Amino acid sequence: xxxxxxxxxxxxxxxxxxxxxxxxxxxxxxxxxxxxxxxxxxxxxxxxxxxxxxxxxxxxxxxxxxxxxxxxxxxxxxxxxxxxxxxxxxxxxxxxxxxxxxxxxxxxxxxxxxxxxxxxxxxxxxxxxxxxxxxxxxxxxxxxxxxxxxxxxxxxxxxxxxxxxxxxxxxxxxxxxxxxxxxxxxxxxxxxxxxxxxxxxxxxxxxxxxxxxxxxxxxxxxxxxxxxxxxxxxxxxxxxxxxxxxxxxxxxxxxxxxxxxxxxxxxxxxxxxxxxxxxxxxxxxxxxxxxxxxxxxxxxxxxxxxxxxxxxxxxxxxxxxxxxxxxxxxxxxxxxxxxxxxxxxxxxxxxxxxxxxxxxxxxxxxxxxxxxxxxxxxxxxxxxxxxxxxxxxxxxxxxxxxxxxxxxxxxxxxxxxxxxxxxxxxxxxxxxxxxxxxxxxxxxxxxxxxxxxxxxxxxxx
Amino acid sequence: xxxxxxxxxxxxxxxxxxxxxxxxxxxxxxxxxxxxxxxxxxxxxxxxxxxxxxxxxxxxxxxxxxxxxxxxxxxxxxxxxxxxxxxxxxxxxxxxxxxxxxxxxxxxxxxxxxxxxxxxxxxxxxxxxxxxxxxxxxxxxxxxxxxxxxxxxxxxxxxxxxxxxxxxxxxxxxxxxxxxxxxxxxxxxxxxxxxxxxxxxxxxxxxxxxxxxxxxxxxxxxxxxxxxxxxxxxxxxxxxxxxxxxxxxxxxxxxxxxxxxxxxxxxxxxxxxxxxxxxxxxxxxxxxxxxxxxxxxxxxxxxxxxxxxxxxxxxxxxxxxxxxxxxxxxxxxxxxxxxxxxxxxxxxxxxxxxxxxxxxxxxxxxxxxxxxxxxxxxxxxxxxxxxxxxxxxxxxxxxxxxxxxxxxxxxxxxxxxxxxxxxxxxxxxxxxxxxxxxxxxxxxxxxxxxxxxxxxxxxxx
Numbered sequence: 023x024x025x026x027x028x029x030x031x032x033x034x035x036x037x038x039x040x041x042x043x044x045x046x047x048x049x050x051x052x053x054x055x056x057x058x059x060x061x062x063x064x065x066x067x068x069x070x071x072x073x074x075x076x077x078x079x080x081x082x083x084x085x086x087x088x089x090x091x092x093x094x095x096x097x098x099x100x101x102x103x104x105x106x107x108x109x110x111x112x113x114x115x116x117x118x119x120x121x122x123x124x125x126x127x128x129x130x131x132x133x134x135x136x137x138x139x140x141x142x143x144x145x146x147x148x149x150x151x152x153x154x155x156x157x158x159x160x161x162x163x164x165x166x167x168x169x170x171x172x173x174x175x176x177x178x179x180x181x182x183x184x185x186x187x188x189x190x191x192x193x194x195x196x197x198x199x200x201x202x203x204x205x206x207x208x209x210x211x212x213x214x215x216x217x218x219x220x221x222x223x224x225x226x227x228x229x230x231x232x233x234x235x236x237x238x239x240x241x242x243x244x245x246x247x248x249x250x251x252x253x254x255x256x257x258x259x260x261x262x263x264x265x266x267x268x269x270x271x272x273x274x275x276x277x278x279x280x281x282x283x284x285x286x287x288x289x290x291x292x293x294x295x296x297x298x299x300x301x302x303x304x305x306x307x308x309x310x311x312x313x314x315x316x317x318x319x320x321x322x323x324x325x326x327x328x329x330x331x332x333x334x335x336x337x338x339x340x341x342x343x344x345x346x347x348x349x350x351x352x353x354x355x356x357x358x359x360x361x362x363x364x365x366x367x368x369x370x371x372x373x374x375x376x377x378x379x380x381x382x383x384x385x386x387x388x389x390x391x392x393x394x395x396x397x398x399x400x401x402x403x404x405x406x407x408x409x410x411x412x413x414x415x416x417x418x419x420x421x422x423x424x425x426x427x428x429x430x431x432x433x434x435x436x437x438x439x440x441x442x443x444x445x446x447x448x449x450x451x452x453x454x455x456x457x458x459x460x461x462x463x464x465x466x467x468x469x470x471x472x473x474x475x476x477x478x479x480x481x482x483x
Numbered sequence: 484x485x486x487x488x489x490x491x492x493x494x495x496x497x498x499x500x501x502x503x504x505x506x507x508x509x510x511x512x513x514x515x516x517x518x519x520x521x522x523x524x525x526x527x528x529x530x531x532x533x534x535x536x537x538x539x540x541x542x543x544x545x546x547x548x549x550x551x552x553x554x555x556x557x558x559x560x561x562x563x564x565x566x567x568x569x570x571x572x573x574x575x576x577x578x579x580x581x582x583x584x585x586x587x588x589x590x591x592x593x594x595x596x597x598x599x600x601x602x603x604x605x606x607x608x609x610x611x612x613x614x615x616x617x618x619x620x621x622x623x624x625x626x627x628x629x630x631x632x633x634x635x636x637x638x639x640x641x642x643x644x645x646x647x648x649x650x651x652x653x654x655x656x657x658x659x660x661x662x663x664x665x666x667x668x669x670x671x672x673x674x675x676x677x678x679x680x681x682x683x684x685x686x687x688x689x690x691x692x693x694x695x696x697x698x699x700x701x702x703x704x705x706x707x708x709x710x711x712x713x714x715x716x717x718x719x720x721x722x723x724x725x726x727x728x729x730x731x732x733x734x735x736x737x738x739x740x741x742x743x744x745x746x747x748x749x750x751x752x753x754x755x756x757x758x759x760x761x762x763x764x765x766x767x768x769x770x771x772x773x774x775x776x777x778x779x780x781x782x783x784x785x786x787x788x789x790x791x792x793x794x795x796x797x798x799x800x801x802x803x804x805x806x807x808x809x810x811x812x813x814x815x816x817x818x819x820x821x822x823x824x825x826x827x828x829x830x831x832x833x834x835x836x837x838x839x840x841x842x843x844x845x846x847x848x849x850x851x852x853x854x855x856x857x858x859x860x861x862x863x864x865x866x867x868x869x870x871x872x873x874x875x876x877x878x879x880x881x882x883x884x885x886x887x888x889x890x891x892x893x894x895x896x897x898x899x900x901x902x903x904x905x906x907x908x909x910x911x912x913x914x915x916x917x918x919x920x921x922x923x924x925x926x927x928x929x930x931x932x933x934x935x936x937x938x939x940x941x942x943x944x
Binding site: 115117119178183184185186187188200202204250277278280281284285287288293374375464465466467 | 576578580639644645646647648649661663665711738739741742745746748749754835836925926927928
């Protein structure tokens with residue numbers, strides 16, 4: 023058998039497939055189905071839809087005690103402009119499966135994606151992993167139908183696990199959230215059900231050029247798969263002096279990258295403690311939502327969803343609604359013949375180990391007006407001014423998990439630095455090769471969710 | 484420059500050094516100094532020594548709010564015989580530096596160790612890293628002297644960082660404890676102060692054959708260094724089919740090991756919440772200590788220490804006192820020409836991500852009498868019955884961190900499995916090559932502290 027890397031490269035170079043000859047048609051059909059998602063006041067959610075504000079805490083939770091809760095978070099940090107704040111946060115202790123089935127057709131790896139409706143999705147239907155389900159879903163707490171294909175991931179005996187790694191999600195909005203990012207290759211017959219389609223990596227990369235088609239979980243899982251394959255970025259990566267066999271090296275050796283990351287974790291102290299939602303300072307519950315007193319950031323809102331293709335045909339739930347799009351901008355540059363990315367060690371209150379790697383700039387554009395020029399994030403102006411010029415390698419709006427966030431759009435932007443761009447950068451930042459990032463994403467909690475998306479988009483562009 | 488691996492192997496093969504011609508003499512001199520450590524009731528600690536039981540919680544804490552606290556922990560799990568329990572736990576949020584300076588003398592890497600007194604040390608003085616200090620120590624909260632050599636680790640600019648990785652410590656006794664395990668190689672002149680000595684890895688391996696000489700932190704840091712070097716275990720480790728350059732493979736590929744580890748984290752659910760010490764069920768504060776009602780496990784006790792070689796010449800503090808030694812037994816076996824270790828995915832309440840890899844058996848021998856035969860840990864009898872036979876590769880009592888634990892001795896035992904030993908093992912267990920373990924210990928939170936010690940002892944024996 024050829025290496026996983028060679029098979030991933032072949033799949034990425036395959037732009038059409040007889041398994042999915044007309045993706046646009048199929049997708050239009052899925053998107054034409056009768057789905058609805060309607061905002062409702064939180065009071066309606068708690069009056070008749072199985073949710074409640076828990077007495078004594080004001081935390082928003084489901085009567086079953088499962089799914090997720092909205093709780094308060096009290097944060098203190100020694101890093102950045104604000105040293106202490108309170109905020110609502112989504113708490114979901116269960117480890118969900120984000121699982122993609124892979125299979126060879128005509129010698130090319132295909133991935134089984136699902137056109138799935140989520141109430142918070144921009145465009146309602148996006149392409150999700152084969153399985154995207156919490157134990158609450160697949161053990162059927164909501165008494166809905168069985169989660170299709172879940173058995174390949176709960177019991178992969180006999181099939182080949184290409185990658186299976188826990189990764190975090192949005193550390194600003196989730197408390198300690200982590201999910202299994204898993205790809206299982208099957209050899210037996212797996213007929214695609216309605217709403218499912220076998221796609222090559224090349225087809226998926228083409229869809230990644232379009233707004234809001236490929237969902238966050240699919241991007242995250244495929245980013246991890248590239249890490250397991252170790253590519254498809256070139257270079258022989260040998261570095262005898264590093265002492266580690268076949269280890270990718272660049273401006274820094276891998277040991278230096280790991281050492282920098284450890285020192286950032288030691289330097290950027292942040293403590294985040296769950297507190298009762300009722301005790302959160304600077305936020306209020308009014309007009310059917312939970313909002314910040316200055317109306318900034320995000321709100322917690324309710325939605326009513328109707329979809330006959332989901333396990334449950336109708337339901338109500340809370341969502342976190344950001345007040346504007348986020349910019350996730352990555353600066354890249356060839357140094358010594360290797361492509362480097364300028365990543366940032368970002369401390370966020372929801373991260374399990376405080377710091378993960380993010381893009382050069384991650385910024386809620388809603389905050390732009392209220393942020394004085396001198397407090398705007400490092401490199402923001404560089405990334406924004408490059409937009410629309412020839413130095414842009416990728417510039418597409420994709421959205422974040424529509425099962426938890428309402429229309430959370432992110433503009434993913436990859437720009438090439440020109441020669442005038444500084445190589446010496448502030449201590450939070452580091453030039454790391456794309457190969458080194460691929461090597462790190464095989465392990466948990468190095469690359470945040472936006473950087474996993476950018477890694478996937480960058481290697482396909 | 485030759486590779487780090489080659490330099491580590493050379494150091495391990497160098498059994499004597501002109502830098503430290505008579506280690507025994509030096510060590511006897513250090514151990515002959517006037518140190519004292521006397522048990523005192525907790526009430527004495529809180530009456531006059533800067534510690535207190537916090538009103539409202541009963542948590543034991545220092546007046547400065549720093550160092551560490553003793554709090555309550557409420558644990559629930561779906562795994563194992565006991566589904567819910569309460570216990571005291573040590574809480575230390577600061578990331579300490581466990582740092583060893585390395586330097587070449589006569590072409591051989593030496594490591595600067597310190598003969599350091601800790602109040603809980605078996606034998607009072609053990610060999611610690613060059614620096615073993617929390618920010619509370621090295622920023623001088625206790626108003627003592629400066630921590631020598633700390634500047635090499637807080638600001639390593641110009642020196643070469645050989646490894647720098649956060650690792651956990653005892654997940655049964657510490658809540659979310661993590662420390663920097665760091666080795667910095669210097670080229671400039673570093674004169675050893677009193678109590679410090681340059682030793683080769685070969686000299687350290689010889690000292691590891693003796694009871695209670697090399698302390699836990701030194702073992703942990705050197706275990707991480709072996710990971711950074713990728714050795715000194717042989718084998719070419721190439722595995723083209725895995726798709727990852729130069730990746731160590733054995734009975735399982737690295738992708739399979741990582742996938743198994745992720746699935747164990749998903750399967751072994753455990754939630755641990757800090758609660759007020761006063762609300763801990765099944766424990767009481769009496770006769771000057773905090774003890775379990777059945778007197779099992781461990782107690783929290785007070786000690787008074789006197790040592791003129793420490794930054795502060797005398798102090799009082801609480802310690803966790805286990806009621807008997809722990810057995811940490813590792814079964815190893817050559818499979819397909821490669822040495823494999825039988826490791827266990829162990830869920831412990833203090834681990835940041837619930838599960839880390841432990842030895843085949845980790846067992847508090849104090850509990851042996853009260854544990855019915857049918858509930859004794861898997862493989863315990865095998866490990867105990869091998870003891871004293873030719874299949875033992877390593878069998879030495881070493882102790883755990885004497886700054887937090889009182890005489891916490893662990894019997895580290897490595898035994899070779901005979902041909903009758905099962906290759907198929909229960910789902911918590913896995914055969915992993917020593918090379919794969921070395922590759923994992925470069926990253927945080929894969930190998931628990933006992934397995935890091937065993938890895939070091941195994942590769943030196």
